[in-house]
Amino acid sequence: MDFYHIQSYSEYKEAYKASVKTPETFWESIAEENFSWKKKWNEILSWDFTKAEIRWFDGAKLNITENCIDRHLDTRGEKTALLFEPNSPSEAAQHISYNQLYEKVCRFANVLKQKGIEKGDRVCIYLPMIPELAVSVLACARIGAVHSVVFAGFSAQALSQRILDCDCKMVITSDGAFRGNKTIPLKNIVDNALEDCPDVTSVLVVRRTGEHIKMKEGRDEWLLPLLDSASISCIPEVMDAEDPLFILYTSGSTGKPKGMVHTTAGYMVYSAYTFKNVFQYQEEDIYWCTADIGWITGHSYIVYGPLANGATTVMFEGVPSYPDYGRFWEIVAKHKVTQFYTAPTAIRALAKEPLEFVKKHDLTSLKILGTVGEPINEEAWHWYNNNIGDGLCPIVDTWWQTETGGILISALPKITPAILPTFATLPLPGIQPVLVDDSSKEIKGNPAHGKLCIKFPWPGMARTIWGDHKRYKETYFSAYQNKYFTGDGALRNDDGYYRITGRVDDVIIVSGHNLGTAPIEDVINTHEAVAESAIVGFPHDVKGNALYGFVTLKHPEFSSEKISEEINQLISTSIGPIAKLDKIQFTEGLPKTRSGKIMRRILRKIASGETESLGDISTLLNPEVVQEIIQQRK
Ligand code: WTA
Numbered sequence: 001m002d003f004y005h006i007q008s009y010s011e012y013k014e015a016y017k018a019s020v021k022t023p024e025t026f027w028e029s030i031a032e033e034n035f036s037w038k039k040k041w042n043e044i045l046s047w048d049f050t051k052a053e054i055r056w057f058d059g060a061k062l063n064i065t066e067n068c069i070d071r072h073l074d075t076r077g078e079k080t081a082l083l084f085e086p087n088s089p090s091e092a093a094q095h096i097s098y099n100q101l102y103e104k105v106c107r108f109a110n111v112l113k114q115k116g117i118e119k120g121d122r123v124c125i126y127l128p129m130i131p132e133l134a135v136s137v138l139a140c141a142r143i144g145a146v147h148s149v150v151f152a153g154f155s156a157q158a159l160s161q162r163i164l165d166c167d168c169k170m171v172i173t174s175d176g177a178f179r180g181n182k183t184i185p186l187k188n189i190v191d192n193a194l195e196d197c198p199d200v201t202s203v204l205v206v207r208r209t210g211e212h213i214k215m216k217e218g219r220d221e222w223l224l225p226l227l228d229s230a231s232i233s234c235i236p237e238v239m240d241a242e243d244p245l246f247i248l249y250t251s252g253s254t255g256k257p258k259g260m261v262h263t264t265a266g267y268m269v270y271s272a273y274t275f276k277n278v279f280q281y282q283e284e285d286i287y288w289c290t291a292d293i294g295w296i297t298g299h300s301y302i303v304y305g306p307l308a309n310g311a312t313t314v315m316f317e318g319v320p321s322y323p324d325y326g327r328f329w330e331i332v333a334k335h336k337v338t339q340f341y342t343a344p345t346a347i348r349a350l351a352k353e354p355l356e357f358v359k360k361h362d363l364t365s366l367k368i369l370g371t372v373g374e375p376i377n378e379e380a381w382h383w384y385n386n387n388i389g390d391g392l393c394p395i396v397d398t399w400w401q402t403e404t405g406g407i408l409i410s411a412l413p414k415i416t417p418a419i420l421p422t423f424a425t426l427p428l429p430g431i432q433p434v435l436v437d438d439s440s441k442e443i444k445g446n447p448a449h450g451k452l453c454i455k456f457p458w459p460g461m462a463r464t465i466w467g468d469h470k471r472y473k474e475t476y477f478s479a480y481q482n483k484y485f486t487g488d489g490a491l492r493n494d495d496g497y498y499r500i501t502g503r504v505d506d507v508i509i510v511s512g513h514n515l516g517t518a519p520i521e522d523v524i525n526t527h528e529a530v531a532e533s534a535i536v537g538f539p540h541d542v543k544g545n546a547l548y549g550f551v552t553l554k555h556p557e558f559s560s561e562k563i564s565e566e567i568n569q570l571i572s573t574s575i576g577p578i579a580k581l582d583k584i585q586f587t588e589g590l591p592k593t594r595s596g597k598i599m600r601r602i603l604r605k606i607a608s609g610e611t612e613s614l615g616d617i618s619t620l621l622n623p624e625v626v627q628e629i630i631q632q633r634k
Helices: 009-021 023-034 064-068 070-076 098-114 131-143 156-165 186-194 223-228 264-278 296-308 327-335 344-351 378-388 469-477 517-525 561-574 600-607 624-631
Strands: 043-048 053-058 080-085 094-097 122-126 146-149 170-174 177-179 182-184 202-206 220-222 244-250 258-263 286-289 312-316 339-342 368-372 395-398 433-436 448-454 484-492 498-503 507-510 513-516 530-540 544-553 583-586
Touching: 009 023, 023 043, 023 264, 053 264, 064 070, 064 131, 064 264, 064 296, 070 098, 080 098, 080 131, 080 327, 094 098, 098 131, 098 223, 122 131, 122 156, 122 186, 131 146, 131 170, 131 244, 131 296, 131 312, 156 186, 156 561, 170 186, 186 202, 202 223, 220 223, 244 264, 244 296, 258 264, 258 469, 264 296, 286 296, 286 327, 296 312, 312 327, 327 339, 344 378, 344 544, 368 378, 378 395, 433 484, 448 498, 469 484, 498 507, 507 530, 507 544, 513 517, 517 530, 517 544, 517 561, 530 600, 544 561, 544 600, 561 583, 600 624
Parallel strands: 080 312, 122 146, 122 170, 146 244, 170 202, 202 220, 286 312, 286 339, 339 368, 368 395, 544 583
Antiparallel strands: 043 053, 080 094, 177 182, 244 258, 433 448, 448 484, 484 498, 507 513, 530 544
């Protein structure tokens, strides 16, 4: 039986049962019935979590762009594939049909080939949310090049670090980016980044803002003339199921960012399957995910998942506050959006603004609302439900990660019996979550609270960290035997519904962006006046969490506003403005255990104002600093 489209709760239960009892058969029928293959697999699944080795559909041959584009041409050639809404409302939206997308992707793919890009080569994409971003992603996939999209809000240093890590030969960028009433000089940032990347031999530049930029002879070229002279057909490269499709960097709690590697067949099947079910996509729907393609949400739920289902997917270049706080709702009304998928931080920011911005627009086209990226608080949930969904649109609170490739825990709209605010609810078919306690034991029965692990592979999971399989194994498969560890804590209520309670490691989610504390501390510690630092998160009503830095100076008497500004400037240059600290407190010392470990737990409580419940601090090496830190709290 093919469970590709689940339409009732009993079907969900049946599908779930089948997916646990006979996972291979379950995924085989989904893969077989709903995708096009050049050759079928020899083996559906082989796995060994102790070695962190997972293979799905091994031996199969395919190209994901044939599944996302070519196979729709007969039946949906004139249907809009990408609906592009520009930053400025006065610029016309673009409706790019499947036929047009095919031609654009083929031309772009031919340009890549002409520039010497071959199967397996890595191509870095650093673009704003313009159609060329989706097209370049697909063009890479068409010829088997591995795309590494870097979010265009990252700094030159962060970009060069990512280019070097996976050894990209080419960078695709634009002259600049429009963001509200600002423009961002992307090409300049690329130029700076490439000073450290001698192996990048080719830079393709999209003209977007029209600003003056430098073009380096022999390296940089405008894209448009190359596209114009390229052929409009490009035979798709035949890929193995387990060939890498893309690399996407995510922050770890320590060290440099992790280049998560997703492979072709499993990722395709999983992103398409989850898109279809979580958004209950139907042929006439207009689906909009507000994420940036620089994040996994954009990869799976703007590009691959929707296109594999022949959907119309909206791409928005701008920001929710430009030209005013009603922009999202104006776009929903203008394009009659049916599914709207965004982040809690955006909801919280918009909920602070007068309701007039919502009321002005007709939102009756909406059927389903979604959120992703961090736990959604009840207040934001109710605001979203009442004002955007008018109480009529189920909200899917989708929990997943860059590493998981697609949504793992989410309600299915109008199918899951009760959708509770703040609960991601039930695992999708194929997903076997477990909660473990501190002694690594699986907690059976409900209710329960523990660390969230997954005990069986699913097709969309990342296969490794680029260039560092050992780190992949240690980060995800070593904490608990034979389980994938998510880094999140969760509770499960009496009905078996999951509620994600947040990270249990040193990753802090700020405005939906994962930030590791250690890399930020490393940057702060490069400031010549700084002796030591510790970053913790504290609650923030729009960002969810904000960063609080406790900094000890080599000469405490010199603490000043100027040093605070310099620290934030350093962070901005090395990582990006998203990692800036909201508060910086200079301290005489940091609370430490006798073995010299910084007690972040205590700092976290102080930052959140929970100074009554610090627990026993008498065993610290330096309990006296705690009082001082509390008194000078910002
Ligand atoms: C958090 C984003 C609660 C979680 C797709 C996870 C969430 C991290 C939710 C991954 C949600 C994501 N409820 N927390 N619905 N969705 N998270 O890699 O802590 O950017 O581990 O992937 O975001 O973030 P990432």
